[in-house]
Amino acid sequence: MATKAKPTTVKKVVAENRKARFNYEIVDTYEAGLVLTGTEVKSLRDGKANIAESYASDEGGEIWLINSYLPEYLQANRFNHETRRRRKLLLSKREMHRLQNAVNREGMTLVPLKIYFNDRGRAKLELALAKGKKLHDKRETAKERDWNRQKSRLLKERG
DSSP: OOOOOOOOOOOEEEEEOTTHHHHEEEEEEEEEEEOOOHHHHHHHHHTOOBOTTOEEEEETTEEEEESOBOOOOGGGGGGOOOTTOOEEEEOOHHHHHHHHHHHHHHOOEEEEEEEEEOTTSOEEEEEEEEEEOOHHHHHHHHHHHHHHHHHHHHHHHHO
16 A cells, blocks of 8 residues: 655745844744735735745734835835734634743844745744844854864865
């Protein structure tokens, strides 16, 4: 009897926060849905979104994505959306409570890592529960990255 192959999960990454892993120590990641309007989805599909300066916040028992940039969809004319509006994140109640407790009690931060479309075509946000790094931690990360780069060069020259 043949076993079924697992379906491959195809993620089309639209926007990525590349500095997040450098500035923060990632403790845990969550996948959250986004409440978007039609023109925002079309703008996302164009791939010009930016989440580099955005963050997530707990307000009124819900979690919101703040300061993310989705440019206007040019063909939408007067039905367009605001480029930097607050967008609601869709999480289960258990995940929401866990994130709210971590932020309120332990002083952690909610940092968006990337926006992508899953294999069903839904826009998703990879959200990280993170602690801010101190300056010496950032230097250590840079030093380790440089050493790994140099090590791979040395091994390439050798072999």
